[in-house]
Amino acid sequence: MIAWRKKWILLCFFLLLAILFTCRYGFTGNTDIPPDVAQAMSNLPDKLDYNIHVKKILSDKCFSCHGPDSKKQKADLRLDVFNVAYNKTTGSGKKAISPGNIAKSEVAARILSDAAEYVMPTPASHLTLTANEKAIILKWIEQGAEYKPHWAFIAPEKNAPPDIHDVKWIKNEIDRFVLHRLEKEGLYPSAEADKETLIRRVSFDITGLPPTIAEIDAFVNDNTADAYERMIDNYFKSPRYGERMAAHWLDVARFADSHGYLDDKHRDASPWRDWVIEAYNKNLPYDKFITWQLAGDLLPNATKEQILATGFNRNQKQNTEAGIIPEEFRVEYNVDRTNTLGTGILGLTLGCAKCHDHKYDPVSQKDYYSLYAFFNSTFELGSSNYGNYSNMVPGPTLLLTSDNDDKKIDSLNAVIRYLEQNHQPEKSGNPQKSLSQKIIAHLSFDKTEIQKNAKGKPVEAFSNAIQPLQPAFANRIKSAKGILGNALLLDEETSVNFRPYGLGYFERYEPFAISIWLKAPESFKESAVLHHSDSRRYGFQGYDVMLFDNKVGFRIMHAYPHDAISIITNEEIEPGEWYHVAASYDGSSRAAGMRIYINGKPAAVTVEYDNLKKNIRSFPDIHKTSALTGLTFGARVLEKTMKEAALDEFCLFNNTIDETEAEWLYKNAAVTLYRDHSKALQQKPDSLMNARMQLAAVYDSAREAMVMGDLPKPLATHILLRGVYDNYGEEVKPETPAAVLSFPGNFPKNRLGLAKWLFLPEHPLTARVAVNHIWEMYFGRGLVKTSDDFGNQGEMPSHPELLDWLAVDFRENGWNIKQLQKTILMSATYRQQSVITPELQEKDPENILLARSSRYRMPAEMIRDNALAISGLLSAKIGGPSVYPYQPPGLWEALSDKSWRYIYRQSEGEDLFRRSIYTIVKRSSPPPYMLIFDAPDRNFCTVKRPVSSSPLQALALMNDPTFIEASKFVAARIIHEGGETPDDILALGFRLVTGRKPEIPEVKLLNEMYQSEKDAFKKHPGKAKNILAVGSAKMDQPDSTERLIEAAAYTNVIMALLNTDEFITRK
Known part of the structure; x- marks a missing residue:
């Protein structure tokens, strides 16, 4: 009897433990939802969308263990595809996700648990879900857990722009999409910017340079209906447009004037840069612009121009060091090309699949090396030729003979x-x-x-x-x-x-x-x-x-x-x-x-x-x-x-x-030959x-340029296990990721076929990514914030319908870049003033909803070029080899173990004042001014520069000889052109620097500074002479001490203006 009673007590004890365990770990049929999660669920939209609401959470918090990477998957569970998530039975007997039933979904139980051994994400991952994120997942399961293909992998459609209640503000279709979103958010667009602001904005956005005073006055005084459009068209005709556009593309193409790595041997890739500038100025359609760069050499009867364009894929770093393993670096060059294609053109982080399946996107390692295979037959050595800078160029190369040279060659042949x-x-x-x-x-x-x-x-x-x-x-x-x-x-x-x-x-x-x-x-x-x-x-x-x-x-x-x-x-x-x-x-x-x-x-x-x-x-x-x-x-x-x-x-x-x-x-x-000097040749x-x-x-x-060229017989391509150059896995053929778009069977499996694939009408990424780059140029933020990542870890578009409408319109209009840009520039959205109200600061501080124009610091090139332009020093020369502007002495020597090989020899004359796009970029020692203002070192493809604000930037603007010299030339100009009084002179200086006429208090403030500087220089005239001695450009010297002091004082005022927000900000 006692034994039976003990058994009964033990049975009850274990039953009680089971009940407690079930309650704690959520195994009951009724999953308890904590109050904070329940409250969050009640505040969610009536209908959740997988792409908009759910996928980002799963990608951030779940896919690293339960995503596409087969080697990192835990419990053989994938949450990125519905057929596994719906059908995978867990240890509890539940499905991972049971559509429509939270209580029967193991995922729900796991995310709600507070037990360290059971909760997901695990404590070891250092990831946690907020109450709102849990609420979204639960409500999504409750609503049927509907999966959708990733938005960026669905071909864009050109849906009709939405109907708008107030059509007075509308200038074109862009505004309908923007205003529709604003109306939903209870916001209103800002007023149109004044004419001085508009022309300055357009001039910088199209040419990268400020408008002249004459251009500003002409536009301000032109009251015709098409004045704004004609102003835009005139700037598009400027050859400066190509330079401005090329500045962005050189970042994408990782253009530099040296090979990188330890030796960092110099190269002259300027002919390719010149081609980019000319292509933009000629408005080469985007499909040709990309096709020529990827495969111009494979086009039928390829021209020199088309072959030169392929220098895009030779811009990668190249190793010339002794003792390297050539095959290792040949592989690295093709890895770089594959990654650049992904980042710059497809907007995908393909490089994450080099060593293993992508952790977040449906791109396997096999997909990666199948794309890599398109480049793997490049006729190129892993150890680049190390000959003379101008005499030997790593092949394949193109001889850049002129038309006159070609005539001589034909005649001599x-x-x-x-x-x-x-x-x-x-x-x-x-x-x-x-x-x-x-x-x-x-x-x-x-x-x-x-x-x-x-x-x-x-x-x-x-x-x-x-x-x-x-x-x-x-x-x-x-x-x-x-x-x-x-x-x-x-x-x-x-x-x-x-x-x-x-x-x-x-x-x-x-x-x-x-x-x-x-x-x-x-x-x-x-x-x-x-x-x-x-x-x-x-x-x-x-x-x-x-x-x-x-x-x-x-x-x-x-x-x-x-x-x-x-x-x-x-x-x-x-x-x-x-x-x-x-x-x-x-x-x-x-x-x-x-x-x-x-x-x-x-x-x-x-x-x-x-x-x-x-x-x-x-x-x-x-x-x-x-x-x-x-x-x-x-x-x-x-x-x-x-x-x-x-x-x-x-x-x-x-x-x-x-x-x-x-x-x-x-x-x-055995017969010895003797020289017959009498008849010797x-x-x-x-x-x-x-x-x-x-x-x-x-x-x-003739100069030579690096270009692409393929081996007569394609090389076999293998998956490289762990990304190691000689660790061969399965052999693969050139293919594209099926999750993006399958490669047509009738296309050639080479770079030309790859280019054709990019521009198929049904391609989901090419047009979207290109449009986003252009949009980001003009608003400081793309419609997709993550310009380099349209994958699962990227941001959703702020205006998805607008992005798709622009993408399809871009394609339908023959990939016309200038037309796309003009459509954006003509919109009321673009023309808004950039003043931020307290309401917008609270509701939309990042200007995602576009209720105003954006303000952002200009790129490094624009700031320097702006100073040179208003000073009159800027050279109008286009193209040619890179130049050497002012730079602190000793930088190259300090950063190279072979400083004797390359000595920084500062340019002279006009070359010292070329546009910044022509500044030499040495990968191991990029231009310091550019780095301070966030320019990349060009080691890898960059589609979006960071924008920082640091004391070094102010110090550079105050101490870089470029800005001091520009300031003294602006000072000389305003003394000559400004008028008789200091107020008139300073007003012109303010206008040159900011693009607008100053208010009376601003002139007063400037005059006070001018008088203060003048008094200081009277006490120390030697300092006035020193500041006017900075720089190499020749200028007429003041003919008296009084005039020298005035010139120095005006110079300091201009230097202060160059350090203002208005000078360096595009607004």
């Missing part, structure tokens, strides 16, 4: 073709005699002797039997039995080379030939037999004879492989056997002019590359960290030597050799060589 057709080399009837007339070097490698080097120091050398004064200097040599006597045995320490600039220092229009005996003990993957060229870092500039898996290669190069000609034999040479190798080149700059002879017979060859345009002579350069050597036997720097390989009986000729001569050299190794230019020299001069003088 016609002459060369004619001369080649009538220039038949004489067949050698006496090979020994003909060879003796063009031989310039013969090394037997039998023994060394002591000769003096260039410094007069006695060293070992192999005697040159043809020109004894041109020996080959030797160091730590080893010998082996040769084809005749001794041979040179190669190893890591062997060094044998002629003097730099001596024998064998050929240019690409000069014919030459090489003869050597070779024995390779094994198969070598890639090793130099001999070379007169730089290392891989310097593009192998020069020429070489190589072994590639024991196939003989002959290469002549400006920058390998993009600017080079190269042939390789089809057959290998056998290890351990002696072979006679001869290589001949006719000076034509074509692979057809190259020959390889093996054992006296022409070898069948494969042409590897056939595109030689620029010089092949290497020369000393500030970028080179290794000494320039002459013709050398064996490996180059950082290359593997053909260890234990033997070389013998080397001959060098200053003209071609034919088959008969090659055969004679093979069969007569001194390499005097004939008509053909002269024409080739002239052609080379045209090409060598």
Whole structure:
């Protein structure tokens, strides 16, 4: 009996525990809703929308563990897709989400629990849900938990603008959408801004520069109905428009004047920048603007302009350091291109899927590398060429010849073709005699002797039997039995080379030939037999004879492989056997002019590359960290030597050799050739060589630009596990994320196909993102606040119907950028004054509802250009290489371990006052003034700059020589133009700086400051002289101490005005 009673007591105890546990953890059929959550539910809209109300909460608080990233999912539960959320049965027996039933939804129980072991999000995540967020999730479940595709992945539709009660304010369709929202919120639009404000706003928004006084007066006094529209049209016609628009696009395109990374070698990408400016000025439609930049080189009959545009995808950082793994950085370059496509054009954070599935958006790692595959066949080296700044550009490149150059090229090529057709080399009837007339070097490698080097120091050398004064200097040599006597045995320490600039220092229009005996003990993957060229870092500039898996290669190069000609034999040479190798080149700059002879017979060859345009002579350069050597036997720097390989009986000729001569050299190794000086070919230019020299001069003088180009055969692309360059996973083909829009099967799977995909009518993102960028330019905030993220973590559009209407209208009107901008500028929404009332400050401090115009600090470029413009110093020159404005001394030296390589040389004359878009951007040391005003360093794609306010900005405006010099020129201008009294002079200064006429109290305040500064300078006239001495621009000096003091006092007043909110704010 007692035992039974104990069992009963225990049973009741455990039952009570179960009841308590159920009550605490929410397992009952009636989930209790806390009062604060219930209250929040009662305040919610009648109908909740998944995209508007629910998804952001789930994305922020749930998707990191229960989202798209398969590797991070907990409990195999996904809350981002309905079929899993509805059907997943949890440990409690409930579904994760039971549509329409809170009590049967495990999600509801979890978010309401206060038990650390049970509540979601977990305490370890440091995430919590507010009462309002819990209320939204619960009410959404109660209403059926309806999922919807992400708003940005649904194709935009052009719905009719809403009907409005008060139509008097309406100027165009934009205003209907804006006013409809304002009416719902119980707000009213602001009055139209005054004319002075409007023209200043429009001038900065379109050209990035202030209006002139004459332009302001003309607009203010023009009372015709179309005055405002004509003013807009006039600014759109200005070439300054292209510069203003390009300033934004250079951020997107991560444009800079250096490669980045440790060495941060300089580059000249200004031709691409000039193309961007011109494209905007020509109003190139946006679909062409993007297509040309992504795939201009793949267009049928692509023009130079279209190919140049592809420099967009060569703007990424490039590594030129020694010792890097080229493949690692080749991968990084394509990762950068993929991420830039995502951020700048698609508005997605694609880079989050590089190492794993995206945690928030439906973009898997496979999707990422499928997009990456569109760029993976770019014909590009991971280790960029490190040659001279202007002489060698990392390929692929485009030669920027002018129209006049092209005419010269066509004419010279016609002459060369004619001369080649009538220039038949004489067949050698006496090979020994003909060879003796063009031989310039013969090394037997039998023994060394002591000769003096260039410094007069006695060293070992192999005697040159043809020109004894041109020996080959030797160091730590080893010998082996040769084809005749001794041979040179190669190893890591062997060094044998002629003097730099001596024998064998050929240019690409000069014919030459090489003869050597070779024995390779094994198969070598890639090793130099001999070379007169730089290392891989310097593009192998020069020429070489190589072994590639024991196939003989002959290469002549400006920058390998993009600017080079190269042939390789089809057959290998056998290890351990002696072979006679001869290589001949006719000076034509074509692979057809190259020959390889093996054992006296022409070898069948494969042409590897056939595109030689620029010089092949290497020369000393500030970028080179290794000494320039002459013709050398064996490996180059950082290359593997053909260890234990033997070389013998080397001959060098200053003209071609034919088959008969090659055969004679093979069969007569024991016969010594002597120079026949009576008939020796001194390499005097004939008509053909002269024409080739002239052609080379045209090409060598032309600038080069980095562009895109694909390999003949696409590379295989794999998912890179954990994002590691050599950790291959599944192979993938070029595809686009299906969640965005599937890639059409009839499109080419290359960059051109990708560009076409972007501009399909049903594409959900391209037009929206572009419109949002433009809108943000004019309102300081996009219709989607997160301009770089239209995904689940991004903000919802403030006016979704307006965004979609503009996006479709943009597409329907041929992607016309200026028309889109004009539509925005003509709206009443844009024309509002920017004054913020107490009501708007309380209800809409960020101006999301657009009940007023926005006020925001101008970008760095506009502030500087504004000062230069009103001072009269601003240069009107458009385009060209970057310039070097004022900068604190020593910055580059302090931030570089190779400060001797690049010294900041301040520009002079007009270049010192170019627009800021032309300022050099060195990635490791960007312009300090620009950084202070939030310009990016351009290491990565940037679509939205931060806007900060710091004391450094005020200090820069007061101390940067640019602003001091501008102030003194403004002072000189107002003294000359302002009138007779200080009030009139100061009123003009105020108007130049702010764009409006001052009020009487403002003039009084300025006059008080002027008198104060004047009194101070009277006590210290030397300080007045110092302030007027700042800057490089020449100006007439005051002719008396009194006038000098006045000029300095006016200068200080202007400097104070430049530090006001009105000067740096677009309102």
